[in-house]
Amino acid sequence: MNAIINDIEIIKAKTTKINDVDFDNLKFGHVFSDHMLECNYKDGKWHAPKVVPYHPITLDPSAKIFHYGQSVFEGMKAYKDADKNVWLFRPLDNFKRLNISSKRLAIPELPENYFMDGLKALLEVDKDWIPTNEGSSLYIRPFIFASGNGFHASPADEYKFIICTAPSGAYFSGELRVLIEEKYSRSANGGVGFAKAGGNYAGQFYPTQLAIEKGYQQVIWTDDNTHEYIEEAGAMNIFVRINDTLITGPTSDRILDGITRKSIIELAKAEGIPVEVRKISVSEVVEAAKNGSLKEMFGAGTAAVISPIAGFGYKDVDYELPKLDDTYASFLKKRITDIQTNKVEDPFGWRFEVK
Amino acid sequence: MNAIINDIEIIKAKTTKINDVDFDNLKFGHVFSDHMLECNYKDGKWHAPKVVPYHPITLDPSAKIFHYGQSVFEGMKAYKDADKNVWLFRPLDNFKRLNISSKRLAIPELPENYFMDGLKALLEVDKDWIPTNEGSSLYIRPFIFASGNGFHASPADEYKFIICTAPSGAYFSGELRVLIEEKYSRSANGGVGFAKAGGNYAGQFYPTQLAIEKGYQQVIWTDDNTHEYIEEAGAMNIFVRINDTLITGPTSDRILDGITRKSIIELAKAEGIPVEVRKISVSEVVEAAKNGSLKEMFGAGTAAVISPIAGFGYKDVDYELPKLDDTYASFLKKRITDIQTNKVEDPFGWRFEVK
Numbered sequence: 001m002n003a004i005i006n007d008i009e010i011i012k013a014k015t016t017k018i019n020d021v022d023f024d025n026l027k028f029g030h031v032f033s034d035h036m037l038e039c040n041y042k043d044g045k046w047h048a049p050k051v052v053p054y055h056p057i058t059l060d061p062s063a064k065i066f067h068y069g070q071s072v073f074e075g076m077k078a079y080k081d082a083d084k085n086v087w088l089f090r091p092l093d094n095f096k097r098l099n100i101s102s103k104r105l106a107i108p109e110l111p112e113n114y115f116m117d118g119l120k121a122l123l124e125v126d127k128d129w130i131p132t133n134e135g136s137s138l139y140i141r142p143f144i145f146a147s148g149n150g151f152h153a154s155p156a157d158e159y160k161f162i163i164c165t166a167p168s169g170a171y172f173s174g175e176l177r178v179l180i181e182e183k184y185s186r187s188a189n190g191g192v193g194f195a196k197a198g199g200n201y202a203g204q205f206y207p208t209q210l211a212i213e214k215g216y217q218q219v220i221w222t223d224d225n226t227h228e229y230i231e232e233a234g235a236m237n238i239f240v241r242i243n244d245t246l247i248t249g250p251t252s253d254r255i256l257d258g259i260t261r262k263s264i265i266e267l268a269k270a271e272g273i274p275v276e277v278r279k280i281s282v283s284e285v286v287e288a289a290k291n292g293s294l295k296e297m298f299g300a301g302t303a304a305v306i307s308p309i310a311g312f313g314y315k316d317v318d319y320e321l322p323k324l325d326d327t328y329a330s331f332l333k334k335r336i337t338d339i340q341t342n343k344v345e346d347p348f349g350w351r352f353e354v355k
Numbered sequence: 356m357n358a359i360i361n362d363i364e365i366i367k368a369k370t371t372k373i374n375d376v377d378f379d380n381l382k383f384g385h386v387f388s389d390h391m392l393e394c395n396y397k398d399g400k401w402h403a404p405k406v407v408p409y410h411p412i413t414l415d416p417s418a419k420i421f422h423y424g425q426s427v428f429e430g431m432k433a434y435k436d437a438d439k440n441v442w443l444f445r446p447l448d449n450f451k452r453l454n455i456s457s458k459r460l461a462i463p464e465l466p467e468n469y470f471m472d473g474l475k476a477l478l479e480v481d482k483d484w485i486p487t488n489e490g491s492s493l494y495i496r497p498f499i500f501a502s503g504n505g506f507h508a509s510p511a512d513e514y515k516f517i518i519c520t521a522p523s524g525a526y527f528s529g530e531l532r533v534l535i536e537e538k539y540s541r542s543a544n545g546g547v548g549f550a551k552a553g554g555n556y557a558g559q560f561y562p563t564q565l566a567i568e569k570g571y572q573q574v575i576w577t578d579d580n581t582h583e584y585i586e587e588a589g590a591m592n593i594f595v596r597i598n599d600t601l602i603t604g605p606t607s608d609r610i611l612d613g614i615t616r617k618s619i620i621e622l623a624k625a626e627g628i629p630v631e632v633r634k635i636s637v638s639e640v641v642e643a644a645k646n647g648s649l650k651e652m653f654g655a656g657t658a659a660v661i662s663p664i665a666g667f668g669y670k671d672v673d674y675e676l677p678k679l680d681d682t683y684a685s686f687l688k689k690r691i692t693d694i695q696t697n698k699v700e701d702p703f704g705w706r707f708e709v710k
């Protein structure tokens with residue numbers, strides 16, 4: 001049963017849970033595949049990862065993850081084409097970003113082969129878990145956390161790097177309405193906002209709950225100093241279309257450098273859509289909404305792909321976006337998912353076959 | 356062997372580790388007592404806590420603590436006096452702050468009796484672990500983390516509240532030199548800096564490592580927007596003495612409302628020391644260091660008690676603090692620890708007997 005794939009040792013699960021899964025009604029990140037990749041940092045180095053059965057993790061109560069939030073993660077997807085070939089989208093960018101996040105969180109950086117070979121071996125073992133239904137995919141969650149012990153507020157001496165996968169449907173259901181935040185914020189100048197650090201997400205939950213109570217699904221974060229500039233959403237970068245120009249904010253140490261975002265910028269440029277990467281003020285968006293030049297807003301991220309925004313709230317006023325027939329959002333979503341799922345040529349070299 | 360104390364069920368450990376502990380050479384938060392308090396949030400409510408043997412925690416790899424940093428904690432100490440009576444210091448303030456932190460992190464708030472009765476029962480069971488050596492105490496770590504599962508970036512549906520204790524010596528060893536931060540920052544306006552959220556600490560590790568490489572032990576955080584105002588240190592609030600006036604910054608949504616800090620303010624006032632609670636600019640401190648009016652700087656927190664700062668670095672220049680014979684730091688440290696350890700009267704009603 002056990003084997004080696006790409007130098008990675010495989011310990012196979014004795015049974016499979018796949019027959020319990022309703023692939024036609026997948027939620028997001030709710031059921032998990034039979035295996036996971038596990039890799040430990042100990043005695044000053046990362047040790048070779050293994051594919052092992054999906055299993056619980058046992059930690060001392062003093063493990064630093066419980067106390068000091070020392071963790072980073074990534075989000076990726078695997079797609080299966082009509083010929084059952086398996087594809088990833090720009091996976092090296094996720095690997096590099098994981099190490100960028102790790103560095104900022106004082107977590108030891110991971111060797112590229114442990115990430116890439118480990119991921120490929122895991123997908124090979126669990127390839128039956130990759131959904132083929134339109135709009136579904138295998139969501140991939142690489143994460144690293146401090147498993148070393150002790151109450152001293154300092155970096156741990158042991159870490160675990162794990163990849164789990166979850167066959168998943170859409171991240172948002174229904175229309176997406178967002179609240180532009182005036183009080184709370186997501187990240188500081190000189191902080192960890194550009195990293196996919198666990199703590200960045202927990203900090204968003206409470207303000208997001210307040211927004212949900214008011215009838216929105218998401219908060220659009222603004223800069224923490226003036227709340228005048230639009231930054232990003234919970235797990236999405238934000239695009240605004242004013243007349244025919246597509247605008248998105250520049251990345252900074254407060255904003256995640258999204259792979260979907262940068263792909264959309266390139267795709268739009270290649271399609272002749274005018275694109276501006278510059279600060280977007282809330283007043284500009286409100287003004288554009290009032291005078292009718294605001295045509296679209298959408299979020300962009302691996303989990304949410306491209307999610308059109310139907311309306312936004314700001315200072316107790318709600319603004320509706322127009323309902324257009326041909327939107328940049330639907331056009332670009334089709335372009336990017338067609339590339340991801342090997343339905344069209346990939347002139348950018350983004351697609352990555354797992355074999 | 357099992358029992359009920361204060362309504363709390365006790366499951367006793369079969370053996371004790373206490374004979375392995377060298378109470379004369381305690382590090383900080385490195386060895387853990389025989390028992391812990393464990394309390395679970397499930398099906399929409401907190402269930403009665405139990406004192407159980409210190410034991411590992413088992414979680415699904417998708418538990419939200421690993422991904423989204425949803426955790427909060429507290430830091431307290433228990434002291435034993437000459438008559439073996441056990442004392443806490445302002446424990447209700449820790450309880451209240453834990454719930455303030457929880458609320459901001461979208462964690463369900465804890466009932467007061469689960470915290471207080473649970474803590475008292477735990478200390479009763481492990482009272483032999485409370486050190487009596489000068490400068491040592493039983494460090495108490497209450498913490499709550501998201502144990503519920505799923506990759507959706509939203510609050511968990513299950514949590515664990517745990518209290519562990521660790522007989523501990525001094526937090527810092529040797530002289531404390533600090534670096535006033537010009538680039539990185541700890542928290543945002545509208546963020547979670549005022550909460551004892553796990554992620555706030557991991558974000559400090561990397562800049563602190565950089566400071567350590569330069570020969571400092573700690574970073575003094577400044578505001579994220581201008582880096583002109585002194586905020587706090589890793590796990591301490593900061594006091595500055597200019598001439599005879601003791602100054603500390605006001606708390607805000609970026610700064611933890613330290614129990615040591617507010618006790619020192621009250622103690623100093625009661626002793627007739629002029630105290631100012633106001634913003635402190637870095638340039639004011641540098642200027643005072645240059646003209647000799649800067650007499651002292653110290654950090655204040657439960658773990659570090661009062662830790663005098665011997666010198667600070669700012670923009671590549673090092674400033675030495677004078678070596679005075681009678682310092683506010685040593686005077687106030689003696690006052691506060693004498694109250695904590697029941698050596699003197701407690702006119703403030705801060706001491707709390709565990710019985």
Ligand SMILES: Cc1ncc(COP(=O)(O)O)c(C=O)c1O
Nearest residue numbers: 235236237256258259260301302
């Ligand atoms: C905060 C944040 N912004 C943006 C994104 C989008 O990034 P990507 O397109 O690489 O998934 C994500 C999610 O990954 C995120 O967590």
Ligand SMILES: Cc1ncc(COP(=O)(O)O)c(C=O)c1O
Nearest residue numbers: 590591592611613614615656657
């Ligand atoms: C960030 C921070 N500031 C200040 C303090 C000091 O607070 P207290 O005196 O309540 O321990 C702590 C530690 O508890 C802390 O973590």
